[in-house]
Amino acid sequence: MLMKKVAVSLALLLGAIPSIGATLGDPAAPLQIAEWIKGGPVDLAEGKGKTVYVVEFWATWCPPCRTSIPHLTDLQKKFKEKGVVFIGVSDEKPDVIRNFVQKMGDKMDYVVAADKDRKTFSAYMRAFGINGIPHAFVVDKQGRIAWQGHPMAELEQTIQAILDGKHDINAARKRAEGQQLIEQFYEIAGDDSKKAEADNLAKQIEQLDKELDGIVPGEKFDAEKARKLVKLDRIMGGYREAVFTGKTEEEADKILQPAKELALPDIDLDDFKNSVRLQYAFSQYMSEATGKADDVKLTELAAKIDPTGCKQGMLLNELAWVLLTDSRVKKRNLPLAVKLAKAALDLSDGKNPAFLDTYARALADSGKLDEAIAQQKRAVEAASDKEMKAELEQTLQAYTKKAAK
Numbered sequence: 590m591l592m593k594k595v596a597v598s599l600a601l602l603l604g605a606i607p608s609i610g611a612t613l614g615d616p617a618a619p620l621q622i623a624e625w626i627k628g629g630p631v632d633l634a635e636g637k638g639k640t641v642y643v644v645e646f647w648a649t650w651c652p653p654c655r656t657s658i659p660h661l662t663d664l665q666k667k668f669k670e671k672g673v674v675f676i677g678v679s680d681e682k683p684d685v686i687r688n689f690v691q692k693m694g695d696k697m698d699y700v701v702a703a704d705k706d707r708k709t710f711s712a713y714m715r716a717f718g719i720n721g722i723p724h725a726f727v728v729d730k731q732g733r734i735a736w737q738g739h740p741m742a743e744l745e746q747t748i749q750a751i752l753d754g755k756h757d758i759n760a761a762r763k764r765a766e767g768q769q770l771i772e773q774f775y776e777i778a779g780d781d782s783k784k785a786e787a788d789n790l791a792k793q794i795e796q797l798d799k800e801l802d803g804i805v806p807g808e809k810f811d812a813e814k815a816r817k818l819v820k821l822d823r824i825m826g827g828y829r830e831a832v833f834t835g836k837t838e839e840e841a842d843k844i845l846q847p848a849k850e851l852a853l854p855d856i857d858l859d860d861f862k863n864s865v866r867l868q869y870a871f872s873q874y875m876s877e878a879t880g881k882a883d884d885v886k887l888t889e890l891a892a893k894i895d896p897t898g899c900k901q902g903m904l905l906n907e908l909a910w911v912l913l914t915d916s917r918v919k920k921r922n923l924p925l926a927v928k929l930a931k932a933a934l935d936l937s938d939g940k941n942p943a944f945l946d947t948y949a950r951a952l953a954d955s956g957k958l959d960e961a962i963a964q965q966k967r968a969v970e971a972a973s974d975k976e977m978k979a980e981l982e983q984t985l986q987a988y989t990k991k992a993a994k
Contacts, residue, residue, distance in 0.1 A: 611716035613762040617728040618712035621705045623684040628700035648690040654723040665699040675699035758761040767804035779819040862896035882919040894934035905933035927951040942972040958992040
């Protein structure tokens with residue numbers, strides 16, 4: 590799991606840090622909206638002096654956006670009485686947005702709008718050099734852009750600091766500048782011919798990191814570790830490519846060998862190898878299951894899908910769910926879905942409500958309703974989120990009704 594966190598953090602640094610034209614502290618641009626889909630209209634100028642706004646850019650087709658929506662809804666509920674208004678802006682057609690919002694219902698409980706010819710996108714995202722979504726901008730009571738970043742990052746802490754009068758916009762600006770330097774460092778850290786340039790950047794970053802007590806709050810910049818992570822990322826990418834292009838295990842292992850020499854204690858290379866090979870085997874199986882679906886071939890490919898050695902519970906659960914729900918699958922392998930779902934559940938010590946739900950679904954689809962009901966009850970008990978608990982209870986009721994027939 591630590592390996593996965595490090596890899597994801599590196600990907601975010603390489604892909605999400607802006608090349609800033611606009612800067613924090615600049616006046617927030619007016620929202621130019623084609624249609625208000627839910628709530629609104631919102632005029633930022635009218636709220637000056639009394640309201641804090643969160644302007645978040647998203648899209649219906651974006652999985653990370655869908656993941657962040659419940660979080661934004663929770664934050665809107667938490668801060669609503671304190672004068673905070675959330676606005677989700679998409680550049681898609683109004684009908685597309687409307688259909689999505691209607692399906693989400695109360696899970697997407699804040700203002701939603703359709704951008705007008707991407708003018709709002711240009712005034713915020715393009716001005717700050719941001720390409721990826723979801724991305725949020727916080728507008729303080731003075732009408733200034735006080736923070737910008739991924740909505741799952743320090744958004745909640747930033748809003749609270751603004752409300753408490755403790756948000757330091759100058760420090761936030763310096764952090765943004767520091768993140769730019771980090772991006773530049775990561776771009777050249779793996780190039781030995783640019784070592785001197787990378788060393789100079791590292792000194793600047795370390796000085797700013799010390800001044801701010803962390804450019805990334807709670808983390809200390811480590812230039813040597815960063816260099817190793819860049820090299821590791823490239824090695825892992827090469828290994829994955831080798832596996833997915835059909836190289837032999839021996840050939841692929843040679844590509845991964847230099848990663849062992851980096852001696853990064855948080856990296857579980859065996860888990861990485863097992864996860865990549867599992868994904869490759871699964872992709873081969875799905876290609877057949879959604880294609881010709883030959884029984885002999887499917888049996889042969891299914892035998893290669895072995896969860897042993899994979900410690901990524903989320904991955905195993907996702908694979909099981911695909912087997913159970915993907916409409917393209919012509920012949921469902923329910924025993925395989927049960928095996929993958931159970932492996933994921935075991936990694937969570939039987940406590941993850943989502944994993945319990947998947948396992949229950951696999952059992953139910955296999956005709957084992959009594960066992961499915963027992964597992965679904967555990968899922969309901971394990972869920973702490975009210976909305977999730979309600980959904981799990983609905984599924985439990987469906988299993989119970991089916992068992993009673």
